[in-house]
Amino acid sequence: MNSGKVVIFERDKESAELIKTYLSEFESPVCDMTFENYEEGLEYVLQTHPQIVVYSETGNADFDRKTLTSFKENNISTIFLSSNYTTNLVIQALRAGAKDYLSKPVIKKDFFASIKKCSAENVKTVNKSNIISIFSNKGGIGKTAIATNLAVEFARQTREKVVLVDLNLPLGDVTTFINIKPSVSIASAVEKASHNGAEAVLNACKQYKNTSLYVLAEPIYMEETHVMTPTHIYKLFEYLRESFSYILVDLGTSVDKMNLKILELSDLILLVSIVNLPLIRNCQRCLDLFKNLGYDEKKTKIIINRYLENDEIKTEDVEKVLNQKIYWKIPNNYFAIMSSINKAMPVCELNENSNVTLSFSGLATKLIEDVIAKDVVYS
Template identity: 30%
Template sequence: MLDVEKKTTEDVGHEDTSRPVVLSRPLVVAYTADAEAEGALRSAMGDLGDKLTLVRGNVAVAIRELARSPTPQVLIVDVSDATDPLVALDDLASVCEPDVKVLVMGERTDMGFYREITRGLGVVEYLYKPLTRDNVARLFLPVVHGRMPGGAEQVGGRIITVSGTHGGVGTTTVAVNLAVQLAESTRGYVALLDLHLQTGAATTMLGVKPGAGLRVALEEPDRVDALFLERTAVAVSDRLRLLAAEEAFEATPKPTAEGVARLMTLLRRRFNYIVVDMPTPADAALLSIFSMAQMRLLVMTPDVVSIRDATRLKTMLTAVTGSDKALMVLNRAGMQGAVATKLVERGLETKVDFAIPEIPKHLAMAADLGVPAATRNRTFAAAMQRLTKEVSGVRVGGRSGGWLSRLLGR
């Protein structure tokens, strides 16, 4: 007899709310709203045995449970009774790892709906009810076995680079707190990548020690395998991991283009957001990350040197990516002796997108305690939250633009 784990909606509500980022993931989890659909899945996928988990519940149950349990490799959800299936699927994207293959069932039979969820939201396949064993075996089962339909897009996480005009402007402070708030507000999986291999401060600000292997990954991509993240990424919370290094000052790290590409590919497969704390100036191999990024933040302070170097950074971005598009983040706004914001904008010949006020006492104390500054000061937290919303595109009162638009920045 088929050994299938069966859960009820009531069971889902009593599970532990914590969830680590894990590499061991279920193969298939299916959320079905009725017994008939469940029977069709059970019949067509019976050979999977205990690799198939059936949960009685709709897409809302899936969202609630996957916010605190591992994302399966293949996820089947029922949107039959969803008020707005498109919004529900968009919400589902925020709690799943980017590489999940999503299969959807529902009542809608129009081609427009099929095209929107498969082409616009990144869903792999859709079946309308009633399900049959033949349809499930023909259209869903091949995806389980790794055979993707022609034209299916590979989803991946959103890369956000954070660069400072020069040392001491607060680049790492912004990157760390952005990563923390992204994890908390979106409930997506977030990786913070500190590429200051010898002088990085992210570990100190978060009160953790760096893992081993980041330099090796950047220099020797052939040694990076599927277990790389498990060995190298440090768990900061259930949704946030940090990749950092503390190489000796006499060392000479030499990232390669292949190593950078391999690392970013691994991270995009696993995390919804990758916040990259970029050194200034960056190694030639690291510059390629700017081209991969969906969003670039330039952090500066209100002084003449920052104005000069912000302009130089934008020139560099144009040379590397063909565009100088970036969000200008004015940190320490209002500090003693600061250049007025209007004069900063005149020097930049563009508006400042976000201003973070000067709160040196709270920032220093937070860094010494190894906790995110946003947890210590409401003013700073509010400023960072506005930036976080811009970066994440989290919906406020309406759709944010879809699965792929949020995860891929399209």
């Protein structure tokens, strides 16, 4: 788990040490500063804007209330600590703006839960970037076609910075749809980046033509020593979130540790299927898995690719089997997609009026609207 920067306000040395020990167990160093002098600490926090403050009560209720309120106004999550637990004190602290309340001595399990709660809040309010994963546990059904064309549309419609990440490892195929020449492996870029900076990762992202779209793809011959792990994924997303508003991910088909980490960290999952009974059943299995993993229902959107108007199996039948509404249907257009692959160009650049171009554009608009409307639920 990672939590961003944490500042501690604590006069009791033993308690401060205990919290620092807990924080040292996080993946990256998170304890920024510890203050015994609260006035100094207050000035520091308002200048540096850490994500979380662990604040032990001073005994001066008025001072504590004002400080908690000013932290809240600055979007800083506060965990309030006190030795005298009373319902009244808890209510007062929460009303003043604390995100959570813990009694001293702080128990590790409670502290971790509290940090997790604050980190999740920060993702929602401070960091507005969204990770959208395109997934299916079967290959050859259009994940890469959808990921690349959607990424182009997201950049065109929002004009914000968008990155398309090829995590279909080790043999990604984004470059079959979009002409980009990657130079370094994603894993080695993540390894090179120090915990403070994301330069190596950002340098590995190639700008697509003159647009706000960047592509992070694997080179064809990935060095064998650089294998991605779930920790790499965590760091990679952390770096990308700093620079991009939308992070679109093209995944492989296996339900392994790596892909599960990507799916867990995603704000939205576009689960792709085609109308064909075995594939719909597979889709159903994925939905069951996501449910068992505790993902919110709204996190997964069903996308039907290669849709044919007169298909024997109707949309309603599919929805019945899946017990979920279909979010979007992309028409079958073999020629448009094949010529896009042959030229390594997104379909909207080749044929702006084709039914697939219009469909990708409509899907992007709907997703952007939903994300903006905060339809996105974090799991």
